[in-house]
Amino acid sequence: MESWLTKSGAVGLGDLELAEFPVTGRGVKTLRRFSQGERILTIPSDVLWSVERAYGDSLLGPALRSSLPPLSVEDILAIYILFVRSRESGYDGLRTHVSALPSSYSSSIFFSEEELEVCAGTSLYTITKQLEQRIEDDYRELADRVLAQHPDIFPLDMFTIEDYKWALCTVWSRSMDFTLPDGSSIRTLAPFADMLNHSSDVKQCHAYDVKSGDLSILAGKDYEIGDQVYIYYGPIPNNRLLRLYGFVIPGNPNDSYDLVLTTHPEAPLYEQKQKLWVSAGLDSTTTISLTLTDPLPMNILRYLRIQRADVSGLAALALQQIDGTDEKISDSNEVEILRFVEEAIGSLLDGFAISLERLEEQLAEGVYPVGGNAWAAAHRKRKQIPVRTREMCKLRQGFRAADVMWEV
Structure with missing residues:
Protein backbone atom coordinates (compact mmCIF):
# COMPACT_ATOMS: atom_id res chain seq x y z
CA MET A 1 0.00 0.00 0.00
CA GLY A 246 -13.26 -2.75 19.31
CA PHE A 247 -11.13 -1.54 22.22
CA VAL A 248 -11.41 0.09 25.65
CA ILE A 249 -9.25 2.59 27.52
CA PRO A 250 -8.63 1.67 31.19
CA GLY A 251 -9.55 4.62 33.39
CA ASN A 252 -11.32 6.43 30.53
CA PRO A 253 -12.37 9.84 31.96
CA ASN A 254 -15.22 10.10 29.44
CA ASP A 255 -17.13 7.04 30.62
CA SER A 256 -20.90 7.31 30.90
CA TYR A 257 -24.03 5.19 30.95
CA ASP A 258 -26.19 5.25 27.82
CA LEU A 259 -29.86 5.17 28.76
CA VAL A 260 -32.01 4.01 25.84
CA LEU A 261 -35.62 5.25 25.68
CA THR A 262 -37.83 3.68 23.04
CA THR A 263 -41.47 3.52 21.97
CA HIS A 264 -43.04 0.88 19.73
CA PRO A 265 -44.57 2.19 16.46
CA GLU A 266 -47.87 0.53 17.36
CA ALA A 267 -48.19 2.44 20.63
CA PRO A 268 -51.23 4.76 20.94
CA LEU A 269 -50.83 8.23 19.39
CA TYR A 270 -47.40 7.22 18.05
CA GLU A 271 -47.46 9.42 14.94
CA GLN A 272 -48.42 12.58 16.84
CA LYS A 273 -45.75 11.89 19.45
CA GLN A 274 -43.11 11.15 16.83
CA LYS A 275 -43.63 14.63 15.37
CA LEU A 276 -43.17 16.15 18.81
CA TRP A 277 -40.01 14.14 19.44
CA VAL A 278 -38.56 15.30 16.15
CA SER A 279 -39.40 18.93 16.97
CA ALA A 280 -37.56 18.46 20.27
CA GLY A 281 -34.49 17.03 18.51
CA LEU A 282 -35.26 13.48 19.66
CA ASP A 283 -36.62 10.30 18.06
CA SER A 284 -38.85 7.38 19.00
CA THR A 285 -35.65 5.57 20.04
CA THR A 286 -33.33 7.99 21.80
CA THR A 287 -30.06 7.29 23.60
CA ILE A 288 -29.14 9.68 26.41
CA SER A 289 -25.76 9.62 28.15
CA LEU A 290 -25.78 9.83 31.93
CA THR A 291 -22.70 11.01 33.80
CA LEU A 292 -21.89 11.76 37.41
CA THR A 293 -21.80 15.48 36.57
CA ASP A 294 -25.18 15.34 34.77
CA PRO A 295 -27.15 12.36 36.14
CA LEU A 296 -30.51 13.73 34.96
CA PRO A 297 -30.19 15.28 31.47
CA MET A 298 -33.19 17.36 30.45
CA ASN A 299 -33.73 15.13 27.40
CA ILE A 300 -35.01 12.36 29.70
CA LEU A 301 -37.90 14.55 30.80
CA ARG A 302 -38.40 15.93 27.29
CA TYR A 303 -38.78 12.43 25.92
CA LEU A 304 -40.98 11.01 28.66
CA ARG A 305 -43.31 13.99 28.89
CA ILE A 306 -44.21 13.36 25.27
CA GLN A 307 -44.27 9.57 25.57
CA ARG A 308 -46.64 9.63 28.56
CA ALA A 309 -48.98 12.32 27.20
CA ASP A 310 -52.59 11.21 26.62
CA VAL A 311 -55.11 12.69 24.17
CA SER A 312 -55.84 15.65 26.42
CA GLY A 313 -52.13 16.21 26.96
CA LEU A 314 -51.45 16.31 23.23
CA ALA A 315 -54.43 18.63 22.77
CA ALA A 316 -53.02 20.90 25.48
CA LEU A 317 -49.71 21.00 23.64
CA ALA A 318 -51.45 22.11 20.47
CA LEU A 319 -53.57 24.70 22.28
CA GLN A 320 -50.76 26.16 24.34
CA GLN A 321 -48.28 25.98 21.45
CA ILE A 322 -45.61 24.48 23.67
CA ASP A 323 -43.55 21.45 22.79
CA GLY A 324 -44.16 19.63 26.06
CA THR A 325 -40.48 19.19 26.68
CA ASP A 326 -39.22 22.01 28.89
CA GLU A 327 -42.55 22.69 30.56
CA LYS A 328 -44.75 20.46 32.65
CA ILE A 329 -47.81 19.23 30.72
CA SER A 330 -49.86 18.36 33.80
CA ASP A 331 -49.39 17.22 37.38
CA SER A 332 -50.63 13.73 36.55
CA ASN A 333 -48.27 13.42 33.56
CA GLU A 334 -45.33 14.53 35.67
CA VAL A 335 -46.08 12.13 38.52
CA GLU A 336 -46.49 9.24 36.06
CA ILE A 337 -43.12 9.76 34.41
CA LEU A 338 -41.37 10.27 37.74
CA ARG A 339 -42.74 6.99 39.07
CA PHE A 340 -41.93 5.22 35.82
CA VAL A 341 -38.31 6.37 35.86
CA GLU A 342 -37.85 5.39 39.50
CA GLU A 343 -39.14 1.88 38.77
CA ALA A 344 -37.10 1.61 35.56
CA ILE A 345 -33.89 2.69 37.26
CA GLY A 346 -34.51 0.29 40.14
CA SER A 347 -34.87 -2.50 37.59
CA LEU A 348 -31.66 -1.46 35.83
CA LEU A 349 -29.76 -1.46 39.10
CA ASP A 350 -30.95 -5.00 39.76
CA GLY A 351 -29.75 -6.06 36.30
CA PHE A 352 -26.12 -6.60 37.23
CA ALA A 353 -25.63 -10.33 37.59
CA ILE A 354 -22.27 -9.97 39.34
CA SER A 355 -20.93 -7.68 42.04
CA LEU A 356 -17.99 -5.34 41.49
CA GLU A 357 -15.98 -7.26 44.07
CA ARG A 358 -16.49 -10.59 42.30
CA LEU A 359 -15.68 -9.06 38.91
CA GLU A 360 -12.43 -7.63 40.32
CA GLU A 361 -11.55 -11.09 41.61
CA GLN A 362 -12.21 -12.70 38.23
CA LEU A 363 -10.00 -10.16 36.46
CA ALA A 364 -7.22 -10.69 39.02
CA GLU A 365 -7.52 -14.47 38.65
CA GLY A 366 -7.13 -14.25 34.88
CA VAL A 367 -10.57 -15.70 34.17
CA TYR A 368 -10.71 -13.54 31.04
CA PRO A 369 -7.70 -13.74 28.66
CA VAL A 370 -5.98 -10.33 28.58
CA GLY A 371 -6.83 -8.36 25.46
CA GLY A 372 -9.69 -10.64 24.42
CA ASN A 373 -13.33 -9.73 23.90
CA ALA A 374 -14.46 -11.05 27.29
CA TRP A 375 -11.60 -9.14 28.97
CA ALA A 376 -12.69 -5.91 27.26
CA ALA A 377 -16.32 -6.56 28.21
CA ALA A 378 -15.31 -7.23 31.82
CA HIS A 379 -13.30 -4.01 31.99
CA ARG A 380 -16.26 -2.13 30.53
CA LYS A 381 -18.54 -3.60 33.19
CA ARG A 382 -15.94 -3.04 35.93
CA LYS A 383 -15.89 0.64 35.10
CA GLN A 384 -19.63 0.98 34.72
CA ILE A 385 -20.82 -0.78 37.89
CA PRO A 386 -19.70 1.94 40.35
CA VAL A 387 -20.41 4.78 37.91
CA ARG A 388 -23.79 3.45 36.98
CA THR A 389 -24.75 2.66 40.56
CA ARG A 390 -23.95 6.19 41.71
CA GLU A 391 -25.71 7.72 38.69
CA MET A 392 -28.80 5.60 39.15
CA CYS A 393 -28.97 6.13 42.90
CA LYS A 394 -28.76 9.88 42.37
CA LEU A 395 -31.49 9.68 39.77
CA ARG A 396 -33.70 7.49 41.95
CA GLN A 397 -33.27 9.80 44.95
CA GLY A 398 -34.05 12.82 42.79
CA PHE A 399 -37.18 11.27 41.36
CA ARG A 400 -38.36 10.13 44.78
CA ALA A 401 -37.95 13.68 46.09
CA ALA A 402 -39.86 15.07 43.11
CA ASP A 403 -42.57 12.44 43.53
CA VAL A 404 -43.08 13.44 47.17
CA MET A 405 -43.25 17.07 46.15
CA TRP A 406 -46.04 16.41 43.67
CA GLU A 407 -47.99 14.29 46.13
CA VAL A 408 -47.82 17.04 48.73
Whole structure:
Protein backbone atom coordinates (compact mmCIF):
# COMPACT_ATOMS: atom_id res chain seq x y z
CA MET A 1 0.00 0.00 0.00
CA GLU A 2 2.85 2.42 0.74
CA SER A 3 4.32 2.20 -2.77
CA TRP A 4 0.89 2.73 -4.35
CA LEU A 5 0.20 5.78 -2.18
CA THR A 6 3.63 7.19 -2.93
CA LYS A 7 2.94 6.91 -6.65
CA SER A 8 -0.39 8.59 -6.08
CA GLY A 9 1.25 11.57 -4.46
CA ALA A 10 0.87 10.96 -0.73
CA VAL A 11 3.22 13.15 1.26
CA GLY A 12 5.25 11.93 4.21
CA LEU A 13 5.26 8.16 3.79
CA GLY A 14 9.06 8.15 3.67
CA ASP A 15 9.01 9.33 7.28
CA LEU A 16 6.50 6.75 8.50
CA GLU A 17 5.98 3.01 8.42
CA LEU A 18 3.45 0.45 9.62
CA ALA A 19 4.53 -1.42 12.74
CA GLU A 20 3.18 -3.72 15.45
CA PHE A 21 2.93 -2.23 18.94
CA PRO A 22 2.54 -4.19 22.21
CA VAL A 23 -0.86 -2.82 23.32
CA THR A 24 -2.55 -1.29 20.29
CA GLY A 25 -1.37 -3.79 17.69
CA ARG A 26 -0.79 -2.47 14.19
CA GLY A 27 -0.16 1.26 13.96
CA VAL A 28 2.05 3.90 12.37
CA LYS A 29 5.63 4.53 13.55
CA THR A 30 7.79 7.60 13.02
CA LEU A 31 11.15 7.36 11.28
CA ARG A 32 12.16 10.90 12.25
CA ARG A 33 11.26 13.53 14.81
CA PHE A 34 8.11 15.63 14.43
CA SER A 35 7.11 18.80 16.26
CA GLN A 36 3.53 19.37 17.38
CA GLY A 37 1.51 20.92 14.57
CA GLU A 38 3.91 19.76 11.84
CA ARG A 39 2.34 18.11 8.80
CA ILE A 40 3.04 14.39 8.97
CA LEU A 41 1.03 12.96 6.11
CA THR A 42 -1.20 14.12 3.24
CA ILE A 43 -3.54 11.73 1.43
CA PRO A 44 -4.53 13.09 -2.01
CA SER A 45 -8.20 13.38 -2.92
CA ASP A 46 -7.99 10.90 -5.80
CA VAL A 47 -7.40 7.95 -3.43
CA LEU A 48 -10.00 8.82 -0.77
CA TRP A 49 -13.17 6.77 -0.46
CA SER A 50 -16.33 8.90 -0.45
CA VAL A 51 -20.02 8.81 -1.34
CA GLU A 52 -19.31 11.11 -4.28
CA ARG A 53 -16.71 8.72 -5.65
CA ALA A 54 -19.03 5.73 -5.21
CA TYR A 55 -21.80 7.50 -7.12
CA GLY A 56 -19.28 8.45 -9.80
CA ASP A 57 -18.33 4.83 -10.53
CA SER A 58 -19.68 3.75 -13.93
CA LEU A 59 -20.82 0.33 -12.65
CA LEU A 60 -21.69 0.97 -9.03
CA GLY A 61 -23.15 4.46 -9.36
CA PRO A 62 -26.31 3.59 -11.34
CA ALA A 63 -27.12 0.72 -8.97
CA LEU A 64 -26.80 3.01 -5.94
CA ARG A 65 -28.90 5.72 -7.54
CA SER A 66 -31.68 3.22 -8.29
CA SER A 67 -32.44 2.91 -4.59
CA LEU A 68 -35.38 4.98 -3.36
CA PRO A 69 -35.23 6.38 -0.79
CA PRO A 70 -31.48 7.02 -1.06
CA LEU A 71 -29.14 4.83 0.98
CA SER A 72 -27.40 6.12 4.09
CA VAL A 73 -23.79 7.29 3.90
CA GLU A 74 -22.54 4.28 5.88
CA ASP A 75 -24.46 1.83 3.66
CA ILE A 76 -23.07 3.43 0.50
CA LEU A 77 -19.51 3.21 1.78
CA ALA A 78 -20.02 -0.34 3.06
CA ILE A 79 -21.36 -1.48 -0.33
CA TYR A 80 -18.54 0.36 -2.08
CA ILE A 81 -15.95 -1.54 -0.03
CA LEU A 82 -17.60 -4.91 -0.72
CA PHE A 83 -18.04 -4.05 -4.39
CA VAL A 84 -14.32 -3.33 -4.80
CA ARG A 85 -13.39 -6.44 -2.82
CA SER A 86 -15.58 -8.58 -5.10
CA ARG A 87 -14.00 -7.39 -8.36
CA GLU A 88 -11.48 -9.74 -9.94
CA SER A 89 -9.85 -7.03 -12.04
CA GLY A 90 -9.63 -3.27 -12.18
CA TYR A 91 -9.78 -0.94 -9.18
CA ASP A 92 -6.14 -1.78 -8.46
CA GLY A 93 -5.49 1.07 -6.05
CA LEU A 94 -8.72 0.61 -4.11
CA ARG A 95 -8.23 -3.17 -4.01
CA THR A 96 -4.77 -2.63 -2.51
CA HIS A 97 -6.35 -0.64 0.30
CA VAL A 98 -9.05 -3.26 0.88
CA SER A 99 -6.45 -6.03 1.06
CA ALA A 100 -4.68 -4.09 3.84
CA LEU A 101 -7.83 -3.90 5.97
CA PRO A 102 -8.23 -6.26 8.95
CA SER A 103 -9.95 -9.52 8.07
CA SER A 104 -11.94 -9.35 11.32
CA TYR A 105 -12.88 -6.87 14.03
CA SER A 106 -13.31 -7.06 17.80
CA SER A 107 -16.32 -4.71 17.96
CA SER A 108 -19.04 -5.89 20.33
CA ILE A 109 -21.37 -7.01 17.51
CA PHE A 110 -18.84 -9.78 16.81
CA PHE A 111 -18.77 -11.02 20.41
CA SER A 112 -19.99 -14.53 21.06
CA GLU A 113 -23.01 -14.87 23.34
CA GLU A 114 -20.74 -15.91 26.21
CA GLU A 115 -18.45 -12.92 25.70
CA LEU A 116 -21.36 -10.48 25.52
CA GLU A 117 -22.95 -11.99 28.64
CA VAL A 118 -19.89 -10.86 30.59
CA CYS A 119 -21.18 -7.28 30.36
CA ALA A 120 -24.85 -8.12 30.94
CA GLY A 121 -26.56 -5.25 32.70
CA THR A 122 -24.48 -2.53 31.04
CA SER A 123 -25.61 -0.15 28.33
CA LEU A 124 -23.09 -1.80 26.01
CA TYR A 125 -24.99 -5.08 26.30
CA THR A 126 -28.38 -3.47 25.60
CA ILE A 127 -27.22 -1.30 22.72
CA THR A 128 -25.23 -4.12 21.12
CA LYS A 129 -28.33 -6.33 21.14
CA GLN A 130 -30.36 -3.54 19.56
CA LEU A 131 -27.62 -2.85 17.03
CA GLU A 132 -27.48 -6.51 16.02
CA GLN A 133 -31.23 -6.45 15.32
CA ARG A 134 -30.97 -3.18 13.41
CA ILE A 135 -28.19 -4.58 11.22
CA GLU A 136 -30.28 -7.65 10.40
CA ASP A 137 -33.27 -5.45 9.47
CA ASP A 138 -31.13 -3.07 7.42
CA TYR A 139 -29.46 -5.92 5.57
CA ARG A 140 -32.78 -7.51 4.61
CA GLU A 141 -34.01 -4.18 3.26
CA LEU A 142 -30.71 -3.54 1.47
CA ALA A 143 -30.74 -7.00 -0.10
CA ASP A 144 -34.27 -6.50 -1.36
CA ARG A 145 -33.92 -2.92 -2.60
CA VAL A 146 -30.42 -3.03 -4.11
CA LEU A 147 -28.45 -6.28 -4.00
CA ALA A 148 -31.12 -8.58 -5.46
CA GLN A 149 -31.92 -6.04 -8.18
CA HIS A 150 -28.35 -6.15 -9.56
CA PRO A 151 -27.03 -9.72 -9.15
CA ASP A 152 -24.41 -9.16 -11.86
CA ILE A 153 -22.83 -6.39 -9.77
CA PHE A 154 -23.50 -7.79 -6.31
CA PRO A 155 -22.88 -11.58 -6.20
CA LEU A 156 -24.80 -12.61 -3.09
CA ASP A 157 -22.10 -15.02 -1.90
CA MET A 158 -19.81 -11.98 -1.49
CA PHE A 159 -22.49 -9.72 -0.02
CA THR A 160 -23.75 -11.84 2.88
CA ILE A 161 -24.87 -10.35 6.16
CA GLU A 162 -21.49 -11.26 7.66
CA ASP A 163 -19.75 -9.40 4.82
CA TYR A 164 -22.09 -6.46 5.44
CA LYS A 165 -21.28 -6.42 9.18
CA TRP A 166 -17.55 -6.49 8.39
CA ALA A 167 -17.90 -3.59 5.94
CA LEU A 168 -19.98 -1.58 8.41
CA CYS A 169 -17.33 -2.03 11.08
CA THR A 170 -14.72 -0.90 8.56
CA VAL A 171 -16.70 2.30 8.01
CA TRP A 172 -17.39 2.87 11.72
CA SER A 173 -13.84 2.27 12.89
CA ARG A 174 -11.79 3.71 10.04
CA SER A 175 -13.71 6.59 8.45
CA MET A 176 -13.20 10.27 9.25
CA ASP A 177 -15.92 12.92 9.38
CA PHE A 178 -15.48 16.59 8.57
CA THR A 179 -17.87 19.55 8.70
CA LEU A 180 -17.60 21.76 5.63
CA PRO A 181 -17.88 25.59 5.59
CA ASP A 182 -21.44 25.43 4.20
CA GLY A 183 -22.55 23.34 7.18
CA SER A 184 -22.69 20.04 5.29
CA SER A 185 -20.46 17.12 6.20
CA ILE A 186 -18.30 14.56 4.46
CA ARG A 187 -17.25 11.09 5.56
CA THR A 188 -14.22 9.51 3.98
CA LEU A 189 -11.83 6.59 4.33
CA ALA A 190 -8.19 7.51 3.83
CA PRO A 191 -5.67 4.79 2.97
CA PHE A 192 -2.76 4.56 5.43
CA ALA A 193 -4.23 7.36 7.59
CA ASP A 194 -6.85 4.86 8.74
CA MET A 195 -4.06 2.83 10.35
CA LEU A 196 -3.55 5.53 13.00
CA ASN A 197 -4.71 4.59 16.49
CA HIS A 198 -6.51 6.77 19.03
CA SER A 199 -5.04 8.49 22.05
CA SER A 200 -6.61 11.03 24.39
CA ASP A 201 -3.14 12.52 24.92
CA VAL A 202 -3.01 14.21 21.52
CA LYS A 203 -4.98 17.14 20.16
CA GLN A 204 -7.29 17.19 17.12
CA CYS A 205 -4.83 16.60 14.30
CA HIS A 206 -6.58 15.61 11.06
CA ALA A 207 -7.94 18.14 8.58
CA TYR A 208 -9.76 18.19 5.24
CA ASP A 209 -8.88 20.77 2.57
CA VAL A 210 -12.11 21.79 0.85
CA LYS A 211 -10.35 23.28 -2.20
CA SER A 212 -8.04 20.37 -3.00
CA GLY A 213 -10.06 17.58 -1.39
CA ASP A 214 -6.87 16.32 0.27
CA LEU A 215 -6.74 14.98 3.82
CA SER A 216 -3.83 15.88 6.08
CA ILE A 217 -2.54 14.53 9.37
CA LEU A 218 -0.69 16.90 11.69
CA ALA A 219 1.42 15.97 14.69
CA GLY A 220 -0.86 16.08 17.74
CA LYS A 221 2.22 16.30 19.97
CA ASP A 222 6.01 16.11 19.69
CA TYR A 223 7.26 12.74 18.43
CA GLU A 224 10.67 11.10 18.70
CA ILE A 225 12.03 8.52 16.25
CA GLY A 226 10.21 5.20 16.72
CA ASP A 227 7.17 6.68 18.45
CA GLN A 228 3.67 5.62 17.48
CA VAL A 229 1.67 8.37 15.76
CA TYR A 230 -1.85 8.88 17.14
CA ILE A 231 -4.96 10.78 16.23
CA TYR A 232 -7.78 11.87 18.51
CA TYR A 233 -11.26 10.42 17.97
CA GLY A 234 -12.83 12.76 20.53
CA PRO A 235 -14.13 12.41 24.12
CA ILE A 236 -15.62 8.94 23.60
CA PRO A 237 -16.76 6.65 26.45
CA ASN A 238 -15.62 3.02 26.55
CA ASN A 239 -19.03 1.61 25.63
CA ARG A 240 -18.88 3.46 22.30
CA LEU A 241 -15.19 2.66 21.77
CA LEU A 242 -15.85 -1.06 22.23
CA ARG A 243 -19.03 -0.99 20.15
CA LEU A 244 -17.57 0.88 17.17
CA TYR A 245 -13.79 0.48 17.41
CA GLY A 246 -13.26 -2.75 19.31
CA PHE A 247 -11.13 -1.54 22.22
CA VAL A 248 -11.41 0.09 25.65
CA ILE A 249 -9.25 2.59 27.52
CA PRO A 250 -8.63 1.67 31.19
CA GLY A 251 -9.55 4.62 33.39
CA ASN A 252 -11.32 6.43 30.53
CA PRO A 253 -12.37 9.84 31.96
CA ASN A 254 -15.22 10.10 29.44
CA ASP A 255 -17.13 7.04 30.62
CA SER A 256 -20.90 7.31 30.90
CA TYR A 257 -24.03 5.19 30.95
CA ASP A 258 -26.19 5.25 27.82
CA LEU A 259 -29.86 5.17 28.76
CA VAL A 260 -32.01 4.01 25.84
CA LEU A 261 -35.62 5.25 25.68
CA THR A 262 -37.83 3.68 23.04
CA THR A 263 -41.47 3.52 21.97
CA HIS A 264 -43.04 0.88 19.73
CA PRO A 265 -44.57 2.19 16.46
CA GLU A 266 -47.87 0.53 17.36
CA ALA A 267 -48.19 2.44 20.63
CA PRO A 268 -51.23 4.76 20.94
CA LEU A 269 -50.83 8.23 19.39
CA TYR A 270 -47.40 7.22 18.05
CA GLU A 271 -47.46 9.42 14.94
CA GLN A 272 -48.42 12.58 16.84
CA LYS A 273 -45.75 11.89 19.45
CA GLN A 274 -43.11 11.15 16.83
CA LYS A 275 -43.63 14.63 15.37
CA LEU A 276 -43.17 16.15 18.81
CA TRP A 277 -40.01 14.14 19.44
CA VAL A 278 -38.56 15.30 16.15
CA SER A 279 -39.40 18.93 16.97
CA ALA A 280 -37.56 18.46 20.27
CA GLY A 281 -34.49 17.03 18.51
CA LEU A 282 -35.26 13.48 19.66
CA ASP A 283 -36.62 10.30 18.06
CA SER A 284 -38.85 7.38 19.00
CA THR A 285 -35.65 5.57 20.04
CA THR A 286 -33.33 7.99 21.80
CA THR A 287 -30.06 7.29 23.60
CA ILE A 288 -29.14 9.68 26.41
CA SER A 289 -25.76 9.62 28.15
CA LEU A 290 -25.78 9.83 31.93
CA THR A 291 -22.70 11.01 33.80
CA LEU A 292 -21.89 11.76 37.41
CA THR A 293 -21.80 15.48 36.57
CA ASP A 294 -25.18 15.34 34.77
CA PRO A 295 -27.15 12.36 36.14
CA LEU A 296 -30.51 13.73 34.96
CA PRO A 297 -30.19 15.28 31.47
CA MET A 298 -33.19 17.36 30.45
CA ASN A 299 -33.73 15.13 27.40
CA ILE A 300 -35.01 12.36 29.70
CA LEU A 301 -37.90 14.55 30.80
CA ARG A 302 -38.40 15.93 27.29
CA TYR A 303 -38.78 12.43 25.92
CA LEU A 304 -40.98 11.01 28.66
CA ARG A 305 -43.31 13.99 28.89
CA ILE A 306 -44.21 13.36 25.27
CA GLN A 307 -44.27 9.57 25.57
CA ARG A 308 -46.64 9.63 28.56
CA ALA A 309 -48.98 12.32 27.20
CA ASP A 310 -52.59 11.21 26.62
CA VAL A 311 -55.11 12.69 24.17
CA SER A 312 -55.84 15.65 26.42
CA GLY A 313 -52.13 16.21 26.96
CA LEU A 314 -51.45 16.31 23.23
CA ALA A 315 -54.43 18.63 22.77
CA ALA A 316 -53.02 20.90 25.48
CA LEU A 317 -49.71 21.00 23.64
CA ALA A 318 -51.45 22.11 20.47
CA LEU A 319 -53.57 24.70 22.28
CA GLN A 320 -50.76 26.16 24.34
CA GLN A 321 -48.28 25.98 21.45
CA ILE A 322 -45.61 24.48 23.67
CA ASP A 323 -43.55 21.45 22.79
CA GLY A 324 -44.16 19.63 26.06
CA THR A 325 -40.48 19.19 26.68
CA ASP A 326 -39.22 22.01 28.89
CA GLU A 327 -42.55 22.69 30.56
CA LYS A 328 -44.75 20.46 32.65
CA ILE A 329 -47.81 19.23 30.72
CA SER A 330 -49.86 18.36 33.80
CA ASP A 331 -49.39 17.22 37.38
CA SER A 332 -50.63 13.73 36.55
CA ASN A 333 -48.27 13.42 33.56
CA GLU A 334 -45.33 14.53 35.67
CA VAL A 335 -46.08 12.13 38.52
CA GLU A 336 -46.49 9.24 36.06
CA ILE A 337 -43.12 9.76 34.41
CA LEU A 338 -41.37 10.27 37.74
CA ARG A 339 -42.74 6.99 39.07
CA PHE A 340 -41.93 5.22 35.82
CA VAL A 341 -38.31 6.37 35.86
CA GLU A 342 -37.85 5.39 39.50
CA GLU A 343 -39.14 1.88 38.77
CA ALA A 344 -37.10 1.61 35.56
CA ILE A 345 -33.89 2.69 37.26
CA GLY A 346 -34.51 0.29 40.14
CA SER A 347 -34.87 -2.50 37.59
CA LEU A 348 -31.66 -1.46 35.83
CA LEU A 349 -29.76 -1.46 39.10
CA ASP A 350 -30.95 -5.00 39.76
CA GLY A 351 -29.75 -6.06 36.30
CA PHE A 352 -26.12 -6.60 37.23
CA ALA A 353 -25.63 -10.33 37.59
CA ILE A 354 -22.27 -9.97 39.34
CA SER A 355 -20.93 -7.68 42.04
CA LEU A 356 -17.99 -5.34 41.49
CA GLU A 357 -15.98 -7.26 44.07
CA ARG A 358 -16.49 -10.59 42.30
CA LEU A 359 -15.68 -9.06 38.91
CA GLU A 360 -12.43 -7.63 40.32
CA GLU A 361 -11.55 -11.09 41.61
CA GLN A 362 -12.21 -12.70 38.23
CA LEU A 363 -10.00 -10.16 36.46
CA ALA A 364 -7.22 -10.69 39.02
CA GLU A 365 -7.52 -14.47 38.65
CA GLY A 366 -7.13 -14.25 34.88
CA VAL A 367 -10.57 -15.70 34.17
CA TYR A 368 -10.71 -13.54 31.04
CA PRO A 369 -7.70 -13.74 28.66
CA VAL A 370 -5.98 -10.33 28.58
CA GLY A 371 -6.83 -8.36 25.46
CA GLY A 372 -9.69 -10.64 24.42
CA ASN A 373 -13.33 -9.73 23.90
CA ALA A 374 -14.46 -11.05 27.29
CA TRP A 375 -11.60 -9.14 28.97
CA ALA A 376 -12.69 -5.91 27.26
CA ALA A 377 -16.32 -6.56 28.21
CA ALA A 378 -15.31 -7.23 31.82
CA HIS A 379 -13.30 -4.01 31.99
CA ARG A 380 -16.26 -2.13 30.53
CA LYS A 381 -18.54 -3.60 33.19
CA ARG A 382 -15.94 -3.04 35.93
CA LYS A 383 -15.89 0.64 35.10
CA GLN A 384 -19.63 0.98 34.72
CA ILE A 385 -20.82 -0.78 37.89
CA PRO A 386 -19.70 1.94 40.35
CA VAL A 387 -20.41 4.78 37.91
CA ARG A 388 -23.79 3.45 36.98
CA THR A 389 -24.75 2.66 40.56
CA ARG A 390 -23.95 6.19 41.71
CA GLU A 391 -25.71 7.72 38.69
CA MET A 392 -28.80 5.60 39.15
CA CYS A 393 -28.97 6.13 42.90
CA LYS A 394 -28.76 9.88 42.37
CA LEU A 395 -31.49 9.68 39.77
CA ARG A 396 -33.70 7.49 41.95
CA GLN A 397 -33.27 9.80 44.95
CA GLY A 398 -34.05 12.82 42.79
CA PHE A 399 -37.18 11.27 41.36
CA ARG A 400 -38.36 10.13 44.78
CA ALA A 401 -37.95 13.68 46.09
CA ALA A 402 -39.86 15.07 43.11
CA ASP A 403 -42.57 12.44 43.53
CA VAL A 404 -43.08 13.44 47.17
CA MET A 405 -43.25 17.07 46.15
CA TRP A 406 -46.04 16.41 43.67
CA GLU A 407 -47.99 14.29 46.13
CA VAL A 408 -47.82 17.04 48.73
